[in-house]
Amino acid sequence: MTLAFTICSINYLAQARTLGDSLKQTNPDWQYVIGLVDKLDGANLPAELIPPYPMLEVDQIEIEDFAGMCDRYDITELNTAVKPFYIDYFFRNHPEATQVIYFDPDIIIFQPLTRLSQHLTEYNMVLTPHICSPVNDWLNPNEMHHLNTGIFNLGFIGLQKTTESQRFVNWWKQRLVYECRIDLCEGLFVDQHWVNFAPIYHEGVWIEKHPGYNAAYWNLHERFFSEEQGVWRVNGEVDLQFFHYSGYGPYKPQDVSKYQNRFTFENRPDIAPLFDLYRQRLLNNRNDVYRTYPCVYIKPPKILYYQQIRKALKSPLNKLISTLENH
Incomplete structure (x- = not known):
């Protein structure tokens, strides 16, 4: 059995529901679980806002130092850690789950993921690189950005339940207890850089370069989209498997992603219908209501401010400046 899951707080449940709806339509035999980095008992969601999918709250999964992680991390770092x-x-x-697959909540699945399922019978894990061909300009993101944020995008990872995969997960857990930070000066960008080591440390790692997998703003330079008889195609050659709408907000529908400045819907009209589809699904799934719920694990502003100052002071550049100013 295949178990797919996502991780989010209540304010992102519209995205998690949209992902679940697409999985239910395309891969109905998979089990889907929402990992909730939040608490339902204090939110008092009305019945119509309870997703029709199982939710597993983070304090139920037996993380030994979870309270310490909440103290160390902001909400983005915590969700990835x-x-x-x-x-x-x-x-x-879940001993019946021979394959466990993670998707970021801001993803839509467009096809039965039979290729992925097959690879997870042959390999211990499947990863997708951000890009599979060179970027030929210096707009955002470029190759330097990917060096800073990781070769692989961890909005997706698939694992077969094997001894080798368990070894990887155990190692990854150890690293993320303390080092799932956004700290580019220290070479850290949440959970992603650590997985650069996976193909080196472990056997049976499949690097998926199929252009229909994890299509997103960072690889649009190499992927063009068209719809043929209701099926989305990539480069006129293969079916789109899943699209990752990272950085897209339905209330700024003119922006492809807040993290890039290379593409617009004017210079890439082929992607406009894909984003119109996503925007409508989010609105149908009550994004306007969910986004008003604060996460219980978000630090109060004053505490968060001092936490950010403390992190900034750890920067080698700031340490050097401080040393020079004091002498």
Whole structure:
């Protein structure tokens, strides 16, 4: 059995529901779980806002130092740091799940993922690189950005339940307890850089370069889209498997992503219908309501401010400046 999951807080449940709806339509035999980095008992969601999918709250998956992680991390870091802990939980508590697959909530699945399922019978894990061909300008993101944020995009990872995968997950958990930070001066960008080591440390790692997998703003320079009889195609050659709408907001529908400045819907009209589709699905899934719910694990502003100052002071550049100013 294949178990697919995502991780989010209540304010992102519209995205998680949209992902779940697409999985239900395309891969109905898969089990889908929402890992919730939040608490439902204090939110008092009305019945119509309860997703029709199982939700597993993060404080139920037995993370030994979860309180410490909440103190160390902001909400983005925390949501990514718990990823291998969820995988480990599913490995331990769902023996029927021979394949465990993570998707970021801002993804739509467009096809039955039969190629992925096949690879997860042959390999221990499947990863997707951000890009598969050179970027020929210096707009954002370029190759230097990917050096800073990681070769692989961890908005997706698939694992077969094997001894080798368990070894990887155990190692990844250890690293993310303290080092799932956004700290580019220290070579860290949440959970992503650590997985650069996966193909080196472990056997049976498939690097998926199929252009229909994890299409997103960072690889639009190499992927063009068309719709043929209701099926989305990439480069006129293969079916689009899943699209990752990272950085897109339905209330700024003119922007492809807040993280890039290379493409617009004017110079890439081929992607406009894909984003119109996503925007409508988010609105149908009550994004306007969910986004008003604060996450219980978000630090109060004053605490968060001092936490950010403390992180900034760890920067080698700031340490050097401080040393020079004091002498």
